[in-house]
Amino acid sequence: MDVDVRDHRYYLNRELSWLQFNRRVLQEAVDANNPLLEKLKFLAITSSNLDEFFMIRVAGLRHQKENGVKKRDIANMTPEEQLEGISDVCQKLVARQYRYLKVLLQELESEGLYFIHPDEASPEQKRWLEEYFEREIFPVVTPMAVDSSHPFPFLASKSLNLALLLERNERDMTQDEENDIDIKTAIVPVPSVLPRIIRLPDNKDIPGRHDFIFLEQVIRYYATRFFIGYDLLEARPFRLTRDADLYIDEEDAQDLVVEVERQLKKRQRGEAVRIEFEKGTSRFMRRFMTSEMNLEKEDMYEIDGPLDMTVFFSFCGIKGYDHLRYPEAHPHHPWSMIQLEKEGKTNIFDMIRQKDLMVHLPYESFDDSVVNFVAEAAADKDVLAIKQTLYRVSSSSPIIQALEKAAQNGKQVTVLMEVKARFDEANNILMARRLEKAGAHVIYGLVGLKTHSKCTLVIRREKDGIRRYVHVATGNYNASTAKLYTDLGIFTCNDHFGSDASAFFNLLSGYSDPPIWDSFIVAPINLRERCVELIDREISFALQGENARIVAKMNSLLDKEIIAKLYEASRAGVKIELIVRGICVLIPGIPGISDNITVRSLVGRFLEHSRVFWFENGGREEFYIGSADWMPRNLNDRVELMIPVKDAELCERLKKMVTLELNDNQKAHIMQSDGMWIKEVAPENKVGAQAEFQKIAEERDQEAEMTLAQKMEPYVPVFGSSKD
Incomplete structure (x- = not known):
């Protein structure tokens, strides 16, 4: 039966696939096998990933939409349709992220770590906080009025700010002024030079408890001290994300470095692509926050918790809580070198x-x-x-x-x-x-x-x-x-x-x-062609009735020509096992199309970054490593390098490594035929590839130290010698 393997029904959208990856990262925040502070770190990673996604990918799609681009992508979606899909998925993803945060904050409290509001501080803590505010915060903060003579200030990408609504004190008004509504608006940037998370002195009445407070909450609590004569009606934190892509005209640039530096200066001033604001923010304040920005409803994110979870990166390193983190994992001496050092090299x-x-x-x-x-x-x-x-x-x-x-x-x-x-x-x-x-x-x-x-x-x-x-x-x-x-x-x-x-x-x-x-196999010269040749070779073996197999590990799989060739190989009977950390627009398990393809993603303590390709080659297995993913940019627009691994011992090591990753049943997410992912965690016979690799490296290092100790002659002191 003739089938068009290039039909858009057999491909996923790149951006939505990436969001599925970030959801897999987020899922680690509720993995019971992860220590508490490591769970919190995965929330921070999810936020950091989203920031870059909006600054680059969403910004690019917005440019296409604004320029009237109607071209459909590999999944038959226009830029406008992609933006709508992204907003829908992201809104749900962020809501899930903050639900997880509430759970983790409760777990932190069971460890004696509390995030509190200024009103919850003890009298002694409030006195300390007021002194801290006057000494450390007040001199640094720059309040900015916004009115006819003070235009809305430019706010840098990813900066945290407070939007304030103020009213003139009635006690300072004359009778005539009381009849006039005197509402003012202002912006107070939250200084990035100060610690975002402030540790309060311990409450002596509650031993074992440690209280923390967010900087923006302190500034909001004492906000009227910046605006003497005014009462605070509303104060809400908000955060903008701007277009951060560089648009470099390389052909006309006389000096590439100078041109890149010039564009870097524009990065912080890119067009706004997203605004995050606190849940409960009034409609008036929302309009005020976005008054100078070309943002639509789908670009606005109402946050039920502290904005910008990347703040937890630093908090996760808090001293005295090693039991809430992964055990220390040090890099060990390379096994290849250990073997040769035993021989005196x-x-x-x-x-x-x-x-x-x-x-x-x-x-x-x-x-x-x-x-x-x-x-x-x-x-x-x-x-x-x-x-x-x-x-x-x-x-x-x-x-x-x-x-x-x-x-x-x-x-x-x-x-x-x-x-x-x-x-x-x-x-x-x-x-x-x-x-x-x-x-x-x-x-x-x-x-x-x-x-x-x-x-x-x-x-x-x-x-x-x-x-x-x-x-x-x-x-x-x-x-x-x-x-x-x-x-x-x-x-x-x-x-x-x-x-x-x-x-x-x-x-x-x-x-x-x-x-x-x-x-050497080099992109953009011959890497694409060589990859196609290697897949075609497996197809030939399959058609001859021989065993044919491809195992490919990479960061992202996006190239339509390569995917179409993998579909062709699957239909010919080639067994294809893919380990793809991030974007994967190929869909496995489609009857008659990709029955012989499986896709798994490993998300764990370390970021999976290696690219390894293993071809059965009729029983004469070949292994390759390289810098390139199977994406158009890597194959067409970058100088990339892939090499064959020719040493038999190294090939065997690679084979064992990849096989272990294929058998991982603790950190593996398996892609379904509907494009969704399911994490399969086995309760017994547990196999965690990353943990096993770390264990192997430690054991080899210990073995080498023991061998070295055995070779060293023990020192026997000669008592009574003249050197004593």
Whole structure:
């Protein structure tokens, strides 16, 4: 039977799929297996995710709607229809989020942690609070009248503000003035330089209880002190979210860095796309809050609780409550390196010459592997050059420090710094200028493309000639996220990889035409074509009656051509198992279309970020890792890199890793044929992939320490010697 696998009925909308992902994150806030403060942190993550979603995705759709765009997406929805769908889902999602918060706040109270209103404070606490207000808050706050001579002020994106309705004191009025209604409006920004959550002195009458109060509640409580002669009729907190996307004309920009910096200054002043306000806010106040904004009803969110739950990120680190958090999980020494150290290898280059190495973050140490690799290269007298692509780096990056040292040591250092990495533009420009000052050659991205690949090339002079050492990874060279994201990286000095790496960097830095690649698979050159070829190969095996299987793990699955090819493979009998953390517009389990496809999403303590692809290949299994998801932007508009994993031992490790994730029955959400997700938690025979990976890394590290201790000869003191 002929079936059009490109029919829109077989695809979900991207934005609504992403909201389903954020709902999966939110679900962790009520997972009984998560400690209390970790549950609260998932509420904060959900809010942070929504902020970025509105600033980028919703803002983009609003632009399309305003410009009259009627083009339908992969699911046959217009921009206007998408905005309506987003509003409906988001309103319900936010309401659910605050219901969960109420439950968690009650659980915090059982631990002695209370969030109270100023009226609930004890007399001693009120005295302290008044002193705190006069000393710390009053001098910083800037009240702003709004009237004919004071226009509505510009309010930065994500800033918290109070809208106030004031009336002249009757006691200060003359008889004539009493006959006139004298209502005033004002805005009081809540200072971001002050702690949003204030801890009050403990109430001595209630031992074991600790009280906290929100800054905006304190400002509202003492609001009339900013407006002497006026009574407070209403005061409500509200928060705006603005368009934060950068619109960069790369073709006409004479200096890309200058253009990015110019656009960054506009980011906080983008058009408003959402307003959040406190439940119970009067209609008059709502009109006042939105008087200068082009917002519609669906852009307004009535919040039953404290605005902006990202405030709980800092609170979750409260001292003395480790029992309400996950046990500490430290990165451990990489297993690949432990094995070689047992054989007496200590130098990173000696190790890589011996065999390919693989590092599994965050369970294994980024510092011991990647940072050490670049740092040793910077200090090694035989290293001639270091070349690296950087997409996101931390503000105090050890990688940047090592590259600076390498340049200062006279080595040729070439870095492609992607200055268009969203929300990291300013930091990347700062890091790039540091490198330039140290003497490194910095390339600021390519016109029309974001460089998202993760690759380092070290050229070293050795006894038998020049040798190239290559590191390729699925995640960024960022020491901060390396402790939070699951990623994979491979070190090799294989000549084929070295040759491809040289050609890859020549492509980025010069005018070189793409070579015929031996091992590298590069977007936008041949990554899409190679992925299609690999799926087609499995289809051929299936049609020949052989076992055919694809296991693919990624962050997002959105590309229509790839999905259509997966549908074709499913119809041919290929078994397809997908692990997709975020967006997935493919629908599994559709009779005659995707019967052989399953989709699962793992949401847990660490953010799943690695991209791994496993093809059965007629019994000759092949594994690949890379930086790209199966999305149009990754395959068409970014410089991405995927490589085959050729070492048999590393392939076996990858196979065990992915199999464990496929068997996870604690943190896995399973996608249904209607596009919804169900979390399946097994009460027995529990398998939690992330917890198991952490356990494995700890056990290997302990085993290595025991082996080292056994090798060390014990010190036996010689009593009575002249040294005593």
